[in-house]
Amino acid sequence: MTALEIKDLDVWFGQTHDRVDAVKGANLSVMQGESFGLVGESGSGKSTILRAITGLAPQWSGTIEVEGQALSGAKRDRVFFRTVQMVFQDPYASLHPRHTVDQVLSETLHLHGLDNIDIRVAGLLDDVGLGQRFRFRYPHQLSGGQRQRVAIARALAGEPDILLLDEPTSALDVSVQAEVLNLLADLRTKHGLTYLMVSHDLPVIAHMCDQLAVMRNGEIVEVMSSETLRMGNPRHEYSQELLRASVAPQ
Amino acid sequence: MSLLDIEDLWVRFPTRQGVFDAVRGVSFSLGRERLGIVGESGSGKSMTGRAILRLIRKPGIVEASHVNLEGRDLLKLSEREMREVRGKQISMVMQDPKFSLNPVVTVGEQLMEAYLQHNSGSKSRARKMAIEMLENVSIRDAERVMRAYPHEVSGGMGQRIMIAMMLIPNPKILIADEPTSALDVSVQRQVLNIMDGLVKERGMGLIFISHDLNLVSEFCDRVLIMYSGRIVEVCEANKLHQAQHPYTQGLLNSLPRLDDTRTHLSVLTRDPSWSSAPSVRG
Numbered sequence: 001m002t003a004l005e006i007k008d009l010d011v012w013f014g015q016t017h018d019r020v021d022a023v024k025g026a027n028l029s030v031m032q033g034e035s036f037g038l039v040g041e042s043g044s045g046k047s048t049i050l051r052a053i054t055g056l057a058p059q060w061s062g063t064i065e066v067e068g069q070a071l072s073g074a075k076r077d078r079v080f081f082r083t084v085q086m087v088f089q090d091p092y093a094s095l096h097p098r099h100t101v102d103q104v105l106s107e108t109l110h111l112h113g114l115d116n117i118d119i120r121v122a123g124l125l126d127d128v129g130l131g132q133r134f135r136f137r138y139p140h141q142l143s144g145g146q147r148q149r150v151a152i153a154r155a156l157a158g159e160p161d162i163l164l165l166d167e168p169t170s171a172l173d174v175s176v177q178a179e180v181l182n183l184l185a186d187l188r189t190k191h192g193l194t195y196l197m198v199s200h201d202l203p204v205i206a207h208m209c210d211q212l213a214v215m216r217n218g219e220i221v222e223v224m225s226s227e228t229l230r231m232g233n234p235r236h237e238y239s240q241e242l243l244r245a246s247v248a249p250q
Numbered sequence: 251m252s253l254l255d256i257e258d259l260w261v262r263f264p265t266r267q268g269v270f271d272a273v274r275g276v277s278f279s280l281g282r283e284r285l286g287i288v289g290e291s292g293s294g295k296s297m298t299g300r301a302i303l304r305l306i307r308k309p310g311i312v313e314a315s316h317v318n319l320e321g322r323d324l325l326k327l328s329e330r331e332m333r334e335v336r337g338k339q340i341s342m343v344m345q346d347p348k349f350s351l352n353p354v355v356t357v358g359e360q361l362m363e364a365y366l367q368h369n370s371g372s373k374s375r376a377r378k379m380a381i382e383m384l385e386n387v388s389i390r391d392a393e394r395v396m397r398a399y400p401h402e403v404s405g406g407m408g409q410r411i412m413i414a415m416m417l418i419p420n421p422k423i424l425i426a427d428e429p430t431s432a433l434d435v436s437v438q439r440q441v442l443n444i445m446d447g448l449v450k451e452r453g454m455g456l457i458f459i460s461h462d463l464n465l466v467s468e469f470c471d472r473v474l475i476m477y478s479g480r481i482v483e484v485c486e487a488n489k490l491h492q493a494q495h496p497y498t499q500g501l502l503n504s505l506p507r508l509d510d511t512r513t514h515l516s517v518l519t520r521d522p523s524w525s526s527a528p529s530v531r532g
Binding site: 041042144173174175176177178179181182185200201202203204206207208229230232241242243245246247 | 405514
C-alpha cells in the first residue's frame with residue numbers, strides 16, 4: 001500500500017513579482033513501512049515538501065495523498081495528525097522553554113483526544129529511552145540528544161503511521177547522532193512506521209533510508225535506491241557531484 | 251620555529267555550584283602549519299581558540315604558564331596592546347557569517363574598516379585592497395558585493411567575505427572556528443579550498459576548530475583531539491583513521507558510512523578515566 005503519494009507538486013511563497021517557486025513539479029511515492037530520503041543543498045526545497053504535507057506551506061498545487069486520502073489547502077483535520085507527525089531540526093527551538101517534558105507530552109495526548117494520559121506519558125518516555133526521571137524536567141535541563149528524544153516522543157504520542165523527519169540529527173554531535181538514528185531505526189521496526197526524512201548528509205540518508213530523491217533548485221533530479229548510492233552509481237550529474245563532495249578521500 | 255606556544259592553558263568559569271573548568275591544562279605549539287582541533291560540543295575546543303585571543307568574557311578566567319606569540323606572552327599584554335594583536339597578528343573566523351557581519355553596514359565599508367584599522371592609508375587604497383581581497387576569495391563581481399548588505403549575500407559568500415576580512419590585515423595566524431559548519435557540503439569544500447590556498451600562499455599558521463573528523467583529516471597537517479577540556483590524543487591528520495584513543499575511535503565508528511550496511515551504528519561508551527587522564531602535549 002502507498003503511504004504517501006505526491007504528484008506534480010508545486011509550492012511557492014509570495015505573490016506576483018515576489019514569488020519564489022520553492023518546489024517545482026515534484027513526484028514521489030512512499031510505500032507503507034518504507035523509509036524515504038530527500039537530499040539536497042539548503043534552498044533546494046526538500047523541507048518545503050514536508051511543510052506542504054503538514055499544511056505549513058499553504059500555497060501549493062498538485063496532488064498529495066496520505067494513505068489514499070487527497071489533501072487540499074492548508075487545513076488538516078484530526079485524523080491527519082493521528083496519521084502524520086513531524087520532527088523538526090532544532091530541538092532547542094521546537095520545545096516550549098517553560099513547559100516540562102510531562103506538560104509537553106500530556107498536552108499533545110490531550111489534543112489527540114486520548115485517555116489514560118498518565119500511563120501513556122510513561123510509555124512514551126520508555127519508548128524513546130528516556131525513563132521516568134526525565135518526566136518533570138524543563139528543556140534547559142536536557143542535552144540536545146535528550147531534547148530530540150522528547151520531540152520524537154511528542155510525534156509518537158498520537159500513534160501515527162508516518163513520521164516526517166526534518167534533519168533530525170543535524171544539530172547534534174556525531175556520537176549523539178548515532179544514538180538518535182539507532183532509536184529511529186528501532187522505533188520504525190517496533191511500530192511499523194513509514195519515514196520521509198530530509199537531510200543534507202548523504203551517509204545518514206543511505207544509512208536510514210531504502211530509497212532517496214535528490215533535489216536541486218526545487219526539482220527532484222533523481223530518485224534512486226540507497227544501494228545505487230552506496231555503489232556510487234547515481235545517473236544524474238548533480239547526484240554524482242553531491243556524492244563526491246561527501247566522501248572523504250581515504 | 252613555532253609561531254605560537256601555549257603551556258598549561260586553563261579557562262575557568264566561576265558558577266554558583268563552584269568553579270567550572272572549560273579548558274584544563276592544554277599545551278601545544280603551532281608552526282607554519284594547519285592544526286586541527288576536534289571534539290564534541292563542550293569539549294573546550296572553541297574556548298581554547300578564544301582564550302588565545304583573550305576573548306573570554308568576564309567572569310571567565312584565562313590562566314596559563316605562557317601563551318607566547320613569537321616569544322611575546324599574550325597574557326601579559328595590556329588590553330590596548332592586545333587590540334594590536336587581534337586582527338593584525340592573529341585573526342579569527344567565526345562559525346556563522348549571519349552573526350559576525352554588521353547587518354546595517356555594507357560589506358565594502360566593513361572590509362575597508364578592517365584595512366584602515368591596522369594600516370594608515372587613504373580610503374581609495376583601502377577600497378582597492380578590499381576589492382583585491384574579495385577577488386582572492388573567488389568573488390567574481392566584487393564591485394557589486396562591496397555595495398551589498400550582509401543579508402543580500404548567500405551563506406557561502408558571507409563566509410568568504412569573513413575570510414577576506416580576516417586576511418586583509420595580513421595576520422600571521424588564522425583561527426577558524428567551525429568556519430564551514432553553517433554551509434552546504436558542496437560550498438564547504440569551495441570555501442575550504444580558498445582558505446587553504448591563501449594560508450599556504452602567505453605561509454600562515456592555521457588553527458582549524460571543527461567537530462567534523464573527516465573534514466579535519468582532509469584539510470589539516472596535525473590534529474588535536476579534545477575531550478572534556480583536555481587533549482586526549484595528537485596525531486597526523488592523514489593517520490586519523492588509525493587513531494589509538496578509544497574516544498577518537500568511538501567518534502569515528504559512530505559515523506554512518508556509505509561503504510557499510512550496519513543496521514545499528516556503534517554508540518560511544520564514555521569511560522570516566524578519559525577525563526581524568528592528564529592532557530597530552532600537542
